[in-house]
Amino acid sequence: MRYxxxxxxxxxxxxxxxEEKGHLGIVKTIKHFSSKYFSIGQNKIIIDIVNSCDICxxxxxxxxxxxxxxxxxPAQEPFSIIHIDTKGGFAEPPIKLxxxxxxxxxxxxxxxxxxxxxxxxxxxxxxxxxISAEGKPKKVVADKYASLTSKQxxxxxxxxxxxxxxxxxxxxxxxxxxxxxxxxLTERLRCRKLxxxxxxxxxxxxxxxxxxxxxIHSSTTFxxxxxxxxxxxxxxxxxxxxxxxxxxxxxxxEHEHQKxxxxxxxxxxxxxxxxxxxxYVDLSSDLNKDRLEQRFQGPYKIISKISDLMFxxxxxxxxxxxxxGKMKPAKPP
Numbered sequence: 001m002r003y004x005x006x007x008x009x010x011x012x013x014x015x016x017x018x019e020e021k022g023h024l025g026i027v028k029t030i031k032h033f034s035s036k037y038f039s040i041g042q043n044k045i046i047i048d049i050v051n052s053c054d055i056c057x058x059x060x061x062x063x064x065x066x067x068x069x070x071x072x073x074p075a076q077e078p079f080s081i082i083h084i085d086t087k088g089g090f091a092e093p094p095i096k097l098x099x100x101x102x103x104x105x106x107x108x109x110x111x112x113x114x115x116x117x118x119x120x121x122x123x124x125x126x127x128x129x130x131i132s133a134e135g136k137p138k139k140v141v142a143d144k145y146a147s148l149t150s151k152q153x154x155x156x157x158x159x160x161x162x163x164x165x166x167x168x169x170x171x172x173x174x175x176x177x178x179x180x181x182x183x184x185l186t187e188r189l190r191c192r193k194l195x196x197x198x199x200x201x202x203x204x205x206x207x208x209x210x211x212x213x214x215x216i217h218s219s220t221t222f223x224x225x226x227x228x229x230x231x232x233x234x235x236x237x238x239x240x241x242x243x244x245x246x247x248x249x250x251x252x253x254e255h256e257h258q259k260x261x262x263x264x265x266x267x268x269x270x271x272x273x274x275x276x277x278x279x280y281v282d283l284s285s286d287l288n289k290d291r292l293e294q295r296f297q298g299p300y301k302i303i304s305k306i307s308d309l310m311f312x313x314x315x316x317x318x319x320x321x322x323x324x325g326k327m328k329p330a331k332p333p
Contacts, residue, residue, distance in 0.1 A: 002034070002035075002036060002037055002038050003036065003037050003038075004037070004038055004039065005037050005038070005039045006039070007039060007040065007041075007045070009039075010033075010037065010039035010042060010045060011045060011049065013033065013037060014029065014033055014042075014045060014046055014049050015049055017029055017032045017033055018046075018049060018050060018053065019055075023053065023055055023056050023059070023060070024050075025050065026046060026047055026050045026051075029046050029049075029050055030042075030043060030046050033046065052331065057280045057296055057328050057330065058280060058294045058295065058296045058297065058298070059294055059295060059296075060295060074106075074250070074253075074254055075105070075106035075107035076107065076250055077107055077246070078105055078107050078108050078110070078135060078227065078228050079105065079107075079131075079135040079136055079137050079138060080106070080107060080138050080139065081105075081106035081107070081138070081139045081141060082103050082104070082105055082106070082131060082137045082139065082140050082141070083103065083104050083106060083140075083141045083142075083177050083178040084101070084102065084103045084124065084127060084128075084140060084141070084142050084148075084178065085101075085102055085142070085143065085178040085179065085181075085182060086099050086100065086101050086102065086119055086145070087099070087100045087102065087182040087185070087186055088100075088119075090115075090189075090201050090202075092200055092201055092202075095200050095201075095202065096117040097115045097116060097117055097200075097201075097202045098116075098117055098118075099115065099116050099117070099118065099119055099123070100113060100114075100115055100182075100185070100186075100189075100205060101113060101114050101115070101116060101119075101123055101124065101127050102178060102181060102182060102185065103127055103128075103130075103131055103178075104177055104178050104181050105224070105228060106141075106177060107227065107246075107249075107250070107253075108220070108224045108227035108228040108249075109217045109219070109220060109224040109227070110213055110224035110225065110227070110228035110229075111181065111185075111209050111212050111213055111224065112127065112130050112131050112209070113127075113185075113205055113206070113209050114126060114127050114130065115202040115205055119145065119147050120147055121147045121148075121150045121152040121153040121156070122152075123147070124142075124147055124148060124153055125152075125153060125156045128140065128156065128157065128160065128162070132160060134229075137160075137162050138162065138163065139162065139163045139164075139165055140157060140162055140163070140164050140165070141165045141166075141167065141178075142164065142165075142166060142167070143166065143167050144166050144167070148166070149166065166321075181212075184212070185205075185208055185209070185212065188208045188211065188212070189201055189204055189205065189208050192204045192207065192208055212224070213225040213228075214233065214234065216236075218256075219252065219253045219256045220249035220250075220252055220253050221248075221249065221252050222237070222245060222249050223236065226242075226245070227245070227246055227249055230242045271324065271329065273302060273305065273311060273324070273327070273329070274302070274305060275302055275303065275304055275305060276301065276302060277301075277302045277329070278298070278299040278300065278301055278302070278329075278330040278331065278332050278333065279298060279299060279300060279302060279311075279313065279322075279327040279328060279329060279330050280296035280297065280298040280299055280300075280327065280328040280329075280330050281296060281297055281298050281300055281313060281315065281320075281322055281326060281327055282295055282296050282297075282326040282327070283297055283315070283326075296328055298330055299330035299331070299332070299333055300313050300314055300315055301313070301314045302314075303319055306321065308324070309323060309324050309325075310322070310323060310324070311324065311327070313327075
């Protein structure tokens with residue numbers, strides 16, 4: 001037997017169930033409430049209560065993110081957009097080298113890389129100079145790691161007439177191309193190390209990069225080395241026209257991006273945010289966060305809307321550019 005509850009009593013009972021059962025989600029809260037009670041418009045009441053719960057907003061990971069999928073570029077030729085990032089954790093005593101600094105050309109998927117014992121601005125400048133020795137980069141995309149936002153690094157790029165673009169706070173997906181590259185090269189390094197246990201990881205990096213650059217890329221259907229430099233050591237493209245192949249690679253890459261965009265946006269939630277709205281913001285790092293650290297902080301006020309995906313948000317220390325995928329709507333405090 002189920003009992004009818006008027007709206008005020010239903011709200012009171014739903015809140016009790018939601019909180020006492022460990023901040024249940026919508027589906028489980030409905031199941032628990034419906035097992036004993038019913039009320040007019042109960043599902044809408046439950047949805048409103050769960051979605052407005054401050055503890056859930058701050059403590060739970062966001063499964064479905066807000067906003068559309070953005071796209072920097074697109075890059076239509078080599079050296080137009082270069083993404084850079086670092087993979088760490090390669091400690092191998094007594095060798096002091098711990099970091100693998102990577103760069104990838106957004107058009108060709110061609111890769112450069114260096115190893116170092118730290119993450120100083122000098123290390124990243126060295127990487128940029130390695131790229132510049134082969135061509136003229138127009139734009140460099142990087143996250144907001146301290147060395148990459150330093151005066152020394154910024155001035156070095158200005159001197160080289162390279163535009164620097166920083167990805168949003170705590171949103172590595174905005175630099176997804178190089179994030180995926182880091183995962184791929186780490187796996188290849190791990191396999192190489194298993195085959196060559198007497199060699200250091202750092203001594204294997206250039207071999208792994210060469211393997212990557214001479215492997216056909218699934219997005220472009222060509223090897224990065226061929227698209228970047230026109231070189232074809234494996235004679236895969238004998239007699240072909242490089243300019244025509246670059247055009248084909250661009251079209252294929254854009255097609256694959258659109259397919260991925262459509263697939264991801266089916267999982268995204270539409271949202272309309274404006275100046276003055278309040279939001280919770282995910283500022284945690286998946287690599288460095290405490291497991292019990294709250295996922296979202298706030299609520300904080302939106303200062304200005306840069307685009308449908310980017311907003312200026314007033315955080316406690318300063319104003320930050322934040323991607324919509326790292327935010328949840330909040331009620332004014």
